[in-house]
Amino acid sequence: MTEILYLAAAVAFIVGLRRLGSPGTARSGNRIAAVGMLAAVVITLIAQDIVNWGTVLAGLAVGTAAGVWAAVRVQMTAMPQMVAIFNGLGGIASALVAATEVVDTDLAGLSADTAVSILLSILIGAITFTGSFIAFGKLQGVLPGRPLLFPGQQALNALVALGIIGVGIWAGVSGETVGYWVVGGLSLLLGVLAVIPIGGADMPVVISLLNSFSGLAAAAAGFVIESNPLIIGGALVGAAGLILTFQMTEAMNRSLGNVLFAGFGTEGGGTSAAAGIADRPVKRATPEDAAISLGYADSVMIVPGYGLAVAQAQHAVRKLADALEERGTKVHYAIHPVAGRMPGHMNVLLAEADVPYEQLLDLEQADPQFPQTDVVLILGANDVVNPSARDDPSSQIYGMPILNVDRAGTVIVVKRSLSPGFAGIDNPLFYDDKTLMFFADAKEALESTVTALKTL
C-alpha cells in the first residue's frame, strides 16, 4: 500500500515537471510536484515506525524555517546563488542518508551492490555539496570569479579521483568504516578542486551540471534504502539537469570537458587581433548622446547580460523601454542562451520588471533582425556579442554562436570599464566605428538616459 502511495508521489513529480515546461501551466506544475512531495513525507512519517520523533520533527522545523526565510528574502538577481545553495544542500542530504547507513549497519555483511550504492551516494552528494558552495562563492563575489589555477592542478585532481576509487574499493571489500569517511572527505575536496578552475562566465554550465548531480545523489540514496520514489525523482532531475548542461555547452560551442577542465579565460585576450585593437581609441557617450541615439531610433534592441543583474537594473531598463515606446520606438530584447549566470537568468529578471513576453527574443529570433535595427543597447553583456567569435579563428571563443549586434546601425555599450569580461577576452566591438561606449553602472546609465530623454 505504501508503495502505491509513493508511486502517486512519483507521478506527481512527472506531471509537475511536464507542466513546468510550458508558460501557461508552469505554476500549477510546481505546485503539483510540491503536493507530491508533501504526500511522500506524510506517508513516510506514518508508514515508518519512527522512534526518534524529536529528531525528525526538529530537522523538519529547522529546515522549513531556513527554507522559507531564504526563498522569501532572495532577490531575483541572486537566483543563481540560491539555486546553487539548494543544489548543494540536496546533495549533502543524500550523502548523509548514506552516512547514517554506514554508522548503523554491519558493514562487513553488506552486499556488494549496497556498498557501491552507499559509496556513490556519498561521493556524488559530497561533490555536489562543496562544488555548489564554491559556485555560490564565485557568484556572490566572495571568491574571485576568475579561474583559480595552480601548477599540477590537474594531476592533483586526478590523484584525488584515483584515491576515491582506491579507498572506495578497499572500504567496500573490507567493510572498514573509516574507508567510507575517507571517501567522503576526498569527495568534499574533489568538489572544491573541480569548481575553482572554472570561470564565472561558465557558471550556467556548472549550475546545470550540479543540478543534475543533486538528482543523481538522490537516486543513489534510493538504491541504498531501496526506495523507488528516490530513484524516480533522482533520475528525472539527473536527466533534466544533464539536458540543460548540454544546451548550455552547445550555446557556447564548447564541449563539457573543455568547460570543466580547460581553465577557460585565463590566457587573456592574447590573440593577434585583440592585441592590435587594445590601444585604439573608443568613442565615449554621455547620457545625452545615448538619449539622442535611442530617442530618434525607429527600432531598438536591448541586449542584457550579467551586468544588468549586478546593477539590479531590471526595473530601470523597463522604464527606459516605456519612455522609448511612448516616443513610438519599437523595443525588443535579445537574450543569448548563456547571458547571465544560469539558464534563463535574464528572462526571470525581465519578468520581475513586467517586461512583456512578446518583446523577448531568443538568439534565433533576434539575430536576423539586427541589420534592420537602428540602435542596439548592450547592458553588461560582453562575450555573447563579441564579433571575434565569428571573425577571428585564433580567438578562444571562435565558433560560439553570438548576437551579431555589429550589423545594426549604432551600438551603445553600457559597461563599467573597458576591462574584458569574466572570460578575459578583448572585444573588438568596443573599438568599432559605430559603437558608443557608455562607461557607467547599468542602472545609473539607464536612469540618466531616461532623464536626458525627457529633455529631447
Added chain:
Amino acid sequence: MSALVVGITVFVLAAFVGFELISKVPPTLHTPLMSGANAISGITIIGAVTAAGLGATPLAQILGFLAVATATVNVVGGFLVTDRMLDMFRSRSERRRDSE
C-alpha cells in the same frame, strides 16, 4: 528479479521520461524549471526522515537530523522560490490578457 535490477530498470525508465519532458522547454522557463527540478531532487527527504527516525546510535541520529534539515531546506525553499518566480511570469500573462 533482484532489488538491484528492479532499481536499475526504474532508474533508466525515469531518466528517459526526464529527457523527453525537458528537451523542448523554452529558454524563458529554464531558471524556474531548474529550481523546481532541484526541489524534486529533495525527495531524498524521505530517506532522511527514515534514517533520522530509525537511527539507533547517537551519531546516526545526528547525521539523520542534518540530513532531514538540509533536505527540508532544499524542498521547502526550492518549491517556494520557484512559485515566487512563476508568480512574476503569471502577472505578465495576466496583464497581457487585460490589455486585449
